[in-house]
Amino acid sequence: MSLSTKGFSDVLDINGKVAKIAEDSGIQNGMVNVFCSGSTGSITTIEYESGGQ
Template sequence: MAVQTGYLKYGTTGDSQIIDITEDVIGLVSSSGIGNGIVTVFAAGSTVAVTTLEYEPGLIHDLQQALERIAPLDIEYKHNERWHDGNGHSHVRASLLGQSESFPLIDGRLLLGTWQQIIFIDLDNKPRSRKVVVQMVGE
């Protein structure tokens, strides 16, 4: 059983920016030499998320609007009272979406649906430098 770990870095704008990282993940998987196993994609941070969707402008907009309805920017968050950084909504959104996803790796190919892409979302309220960890376990 082999374990390979790769890293992806992104400069982000924040404000629920959604980035399609599918091809970057596939590139790391291809160079790992692992043919069968599992791939975990993990976003390091408490105001980021990793999930999947059909990466197209309408759905990107819909997801951003849904996040605004679920955890609005302009309501009171106790986190903001404590830290005065204005990103309480970012933490709530990230907690609901989660920071990782795992995917089967079969015959050297990441198993994704036809219209399914892996996305990274920076939910914070300011630009940041972000890191995504891609770990492949298998043979």
């Protein structure tokens, strides 16, 4: 997967893309490892609820 950002402090939700890659792989059980190569990128997790306040 390759992603582009708008610049400093841009945040992308990659859940759907990662889920699609995992689904398309045909593997039924296991874990997904997401890796970011580069010195200026990072991956983190957050609790997200759509439409919440």
